Amino acid sequence: MPRRDGRGLRFIRPVSPASLYLSQLMGSIQNNQSELGNTPEYNYVMVDTDFLLLPVLADYFLNYPQGQNRSTEFFARNSTLNQGTFEELLIKNVDHVLNLSMPFALNATQENLVQIRDPLVGNWRDSGTGLGYGIYPFDVNCKLPAISS
Secondary structure, three states: OEOOOOOOEOEEOOOOHHHHHHHHHHHHOOOOOHHHOOOOOEEOOOHHHHHHHHHHHHHHHHHOOOOOOOHHHHHHOEOOOOOOEHHHHHHHHHHHHHHHHHHHHHOOOHHHOOOOOOOOOOOOOOOOOOOOOOOOOHHHHHHHHHHHO
16 A cells, blocks of 8 residues: 555555465564564565556556446545545556656666666566666666566
8 A cells, every 4th residue: 555645656565374484584583573464564665566556457447347347436435444435546556657767767877767666576586696686777778677667
């Protein structure tokens, strides 16, 4: 779900036996947070998630029988995590994606590319290490802006 200020989507850590085990090995216990157990963890570090929401929703509502004829009802519903309807939250997300993409569209320089937010995580497929210690993921800057806005 988008932040209340419209700047990014939450990444929700999956809660499964495997993810619990890995989080215990890699973070929660080491960071003295074992009390979190199976509590979902929300963060906003993956920039590509912001760009993926609209095309994924469009694909579901247009191309899957389960989604067809359900968009009006879905977008009218209120979110239980954020204030507003899903339509209002989607509009915030689209505005956010446009705000991230617009600087490069107006002035195509390296400085105006969309950067990863965290060098350890990056985006869903990339990290700083995966990007050769860079900060500009290909998918977020070349493909996703065109299909996300």
